[in-house]
Amino acid sequence: MINAEDAKLRIKELVDNYIKLAEEKRISKYNEEMTKKDFIIPLFEALGWNVYNKPNKTDNVSAEETISKKRVDYGFKINGIPKFLLEAKAIPVDLNKTKFAEQAINYSWLKGCTWAVLTDFEGIKVFNAEWSSKNVSENLFLNLSWRDYLDQFDKLWWLSKESFEKGLLDKEAELVGKKSKKISVDKQLLADFTRFREMLSKDITKLNQDSGLTEEELDESVQRIFDRLIFIRNCEDRELEARKLMPALREWESQGKKGQLLKLFKAVFDYFNDQYNSKLFQEHLCDELDVSDNVLNEVVNGLYQTKDQAVYYDFSAIEADVLGNIYEQYLGHILRKTAKRAKVTESYVRRKEQGIYYTPSYIVDYIVRNTLGELLKSSSPNEVEKIRVLDPACGSGSFLIKSFDILNEYWKEKDKDYAQAQLDTTGQGTTFTRKVKVLQNNIFGVDLDKQAIEIAQLNLLLKIAEKGHRLPLLQKNIKNGNALIDDPEVAGIKALKWEEEFKEIIKEGGFDVVIGNPPWGADISAIEKVYFGKNYNAGKQNMNSFELFLRRSIMLLKEGGVIGFLIPRNFIRSGQYSEIRRIFLENFVIHHIIDFKKFPEVTQECVTIIATKRVDWSISKKNENNIEVGEGGKILQGVFLHLPRYVFNLKLDERKKKILEKILGGNKLGELINVDRGEEISKKGGVIKCPYCNKWSFASKKDRKKCPSCDKEFLVGNASKDKIISKEKIESFNPILIGEDFSRYRILGCHYIDFKREGIKFKSTEIYKSPKLIMMAVSPIFITAFDESENIILTKNNYSIKIRKEVDIDLKYLLAIFNSKLYRFYQENLYTLGAEYTIFISKEYLKSVKILNPSNFDTNQKIKYTNLIETVDKLLTFNNRLNEIGDKKTDKRSRIEEEIEKRDKEIDEIVYDLYGLTEEEIGIVEKSP
Incomplete structure (x- = not known):
């Protein structure tokens, strides 16, 4: 990448050339093309832009962006996202004409681009197209003359690729002050x-x-x-x-x-x-x-x-x-x-039911270019004509439109004689005929929403519309139906039988490319759950529509075909999806798993997965495949195959892997402990009264609820409600812990619950008997406290953990392990995987966590084990003293907090020692989030 010093030297040469041109009085003869070739293109090349579109670069400059048969000369993009549009003029042209500024601003606004640049090299004007104003001078953010290029180089550098990657121009604009923005x-x-x-x-x-x-x-x-x-x-x-x-x-x-x-x-x-x-x-x-x-x-x-x-x-x-x-x-x-x-x-209900969510263009572009685009590189023209691209939940058709564009690009680059001979033997309407053939032969989509299908067809027809040419009907390609269900008794008239609707394609083995952004978390009825359980080998609980689309797409994809989906990030880590991850690892060559975080109007983080179906390849061959995971990183496919639950840790390197191997050599926690979740009541303690039997039960967020006492269903909105948890101590109430009542190693206090409310069915008090560990169930890390009090109850988002009767282990050993930095590292790399949102620790996952069993310790390890228990005892004692002091800010409190911190560090050191970590490995763990 070019640096600022080199850029300044190159720009000085351009300024010198301009001065020479002026002295020789040749400026008046310079037309627009000469200006672009000799000055504007070299200027932006000096600013680090890939103006000649060399391959394997993250940026590109698209020449002559067409806008209503006019031209915006250049679009400057990074990762396919336009950063600014540039309108070039000849040097002799008066850059101050209002109409030029108006054109540049309007072009950029219509393209959804913040910045518009107007230049003839003699001057550069930068406009913010988003600022709302009646006078274009108010949109002007930067105005430089060629005389300023060196003296005010820092401002000119704002237009460099490096500056746009860092968002410097946007940051400078914020410093100017908030101006009212146009609506995009x-x-x-x-x-x-x-x-x-x-x-x-x-x-x-x-x-x-x-x-x-x-x-x-x-x-x-x-x-x-x-x-x-x-x-x-x-x-x-x-x-x-x-x-x-x-x-x-x-x-x-x-x-x-x-x-x-x-x-x-x-x-x-x-x-x-x-x-x-x-x-x-x-x-x-x-x-x-x-x-x-x-x-x-x-x-x-x-x-x-x-x-x-x-x-x-x-x-x-x-x-x-x-x-x-x-x-x-x-x-x-x-x-x-x-x-x-x-x-x-x-209606967000409708959006949730049908998965109507917009996918940002840069993600669509990424998926299509890395699926269909890569397939085109290795295909002959004859093979390309037979490529079948499917979006099984196509919505308004964004993935299909991009697929059409890429196929169109392919044919434009191919030999014109071949295109003429194959696509239009009459010599008339070659381009239109080719586009129609692409639509009819290559592009296929399905969606549950009839209007979405109409719009997808409209959008595709707009791509090929040409004067004097009749448009094709797309009903055979873009179909309305339920892509997941072929049984009319389940889906009614929307049931779609792939073998009938796409008979020839299915007969030939399936589709070559399956892409899209399938619905996430769509509502699934009881009858649909039964159908999916039977036909998709999917569990009946916690079904997610995106997984069902993945499974259906795998069925529809032919051997050697490519799949590319945008799906919730939860896919890479949740135990719920371990089976589908295994299917990918064993039956596909995975090319990319990229974390795209969040995008507007979607609360979940998301990832893309791109893979080729290779059932015929051996597992060992697939294991040697390198998966691109973003930021230049690559991970061997076989690494994921050997991680617990087949998690896709996209940031796992060899050093982290060795640390995890030392932990994974232990026993499963489920072999050593009993885990019980607390009462099915929220921390607010909401309960509801049945209008039929007058008995109480835990509150429900649904509109209707079935009474557990009389089995009758009633409307939640009309029923009496109450709260049975109180912060204040009530004599007849039992103590209960909610999440805010404890932290690592420390119980801070408690709430109180009416344990005798008629109708409420509580769990056995046996699970609450002490001693026990208490762990938060909703947390990215293990937050665990030690409870010695009798029969203190827990809410649903907390676990009670007790040693199994036949196991001889001190609970305080587990307490230390759970709260250690090593097991925070474990969580980060095998469960949360950097998720930004709060994670639920499932009971099944907790029981699968690996831990060293003290029963297998040698003499030296047993000494460390004893030392660990003693250190935990000291830390718990200090925490009790802290509770006695309360919130008083005293020197005594500060001394106790220092002692707690000291013991906490000692516990980490003992745990590192027990697990045999090297100094380098300890450093890696300590630097982890």
Whole structure:
């Protein structure tokens, strides 16, 4: 990577060349292409950008980004994400003309890009396209003349690749002060789309009350009108067609707004049906409905510019994935229809049920390029024609659109004679014919949501629309149905039989590429759980829809095919998914597992997994495969195969692996202890009273609850409620510990619970008898305390741990092990794996944790073991003294805290010694989170 000093030297050469040019009075002869070639491109190359798009770089500069048949000269990207758009001008051009700034700002805003750069080398102007202002001068953030390039080089360096990787320009902009921001193009369009939908819905409902219109028909009709208008606006802005909608509006206005506007638009729809022959414009129920002229007028005008007239929409500039994002959020709004009106409301329930979540474009690009893109590199043109790409939960089609783009790129690069001979023997419409063949032969999708399918088809058709060419029907490729269930008794009419719907593909072994972002945590009914348990070998408890999509995709993928999914990060660590991880390790060559953390509107962290199905390869061969895990790291596939529960620790190196091996040589905890979870009650102590038998039970978050005493179901909202846990001591109540009542080695206090409330069924008091360890169940680390009091009860998020009767081990040994830094390291590398969210420690996992059994210790180890117990006793004594002092800030308290810290460190040292760690290994553990 170029450094700032080298960059400054190169830029000095460019400045010297410019001065020489000026002295020779040759500047006036410099056109735009000469300016770009001799000055602008070299300038940004000096700033570290990959201006010639050399391979194996994280950045690239896309030349001539097309926007409504105009050109933004360059898009500067890092990892596929645009950082700024650059508009180049010839040196003699006056850079101060307002229209140039307006163009640059508008281009960047429409592309969803913060920064717009305008330059002729003689000067550089940097605009923030997100700042809301009526005067472009207020958007100007940086204005440099060629004379400033060396004197103010630190500011010029803000435009370097290195600075954009560090976000320096954004940070500098924040220092300027908060300026009001424009709403981003996707949010602005979403707001407008939602408003238009509600306007149309209410209007149609009001004017068609006697038509017997159902909610589904209303939804479909509004969607069809809207899809038509979007398609037409795209064609207009791409200059495939002259403007059709606005002239119709103007004609209607000029005639005194006589006649129905929808009837005038019907002529436009018929024209598009003749030209493009798409299902979109065929006769439909929406053509027979009454729509008021004023509403339709506002909707159509709103597709040209925002309501405040601040921004003109250019649909050719809006990327397909941005439009997909808008549509997928738009689908999260559903119609609520009453007898006289319809209202659009946002339904997160629907999004959860069907998995309607937007996938950021950079993740879509990453997955498609590393699956389909890699397959294309090793395939002949004949083989490429037969590649079948599937997204089994395609939504609005973002993965399919990107797949189409990459296939289109492939054919553009191939020999033109081959393309001509194979795709269009007439010599006419080669490009269009090729695009149609790609859509019909290579691209396939399924989704449960009918409207999502309609939008996916629309988005794909927009990719290939050309004037004078009729569009193909995509119903055979993009299907509405339940990708997971083929039984009509379970899924009704949505049941999808792959062997029938995709007969030839399944007969040939399946799909070559299966990609997507399947639904996470979709609701699964009782009957569906039975079906999945039988057909997917999935456990009936805690099923997650993404795992079911993984299993279905593995079935649909042919041998040698590639899978690429975005899935919850929990997949790499949870015991719930150990079996599916094993399937990948034993049946696939895994290429990438990349942690993408979180993205907007999704609360869970996520990862991508990309792998090739190689059932025919030996396990030993797969074990030697290197998996890319991000940040240049690689891990042998065989390492994961030998870790407990097959966890995918993406940051495991050889040194950490050796430390873990020393721990994993011990016994499973389940062989030594009994583990019991506390009462099924939250720390707030909520209970609810059955209206039928008047007995109490633990509170429920569901709408309905079945009484455990009389077995009758009742509405939770109408029932009496109470709390049976109190912070204050009540004589008839029993002590109970909640999470905040204890910490490592120390019980801080307790709460109190009504143990005799009629109807409440508590667990056996035997599990609470002391001595016992108490451990938090919801924590990224083992937080454990020692309890010697009798019969203190626990809530559901805490465990009671006791030594099994036949085992001769001191509980305080386990207490020390759990609270040690070594076992924090164990948790970090075999369970939490760096998760940002609080982790639940399952009972099954806890029993699987490995620990050295003192029964197997030699004489030297037994001495250390005794020393460890004694040290723990001292630490517990000091903690008791701390409890006696309470919150008083005294010197005595400080001395006791120092002693506790000292004993804690001694315990860690003894544990390191027991497990045989070297000084280097101790250093690694100590530096761990």
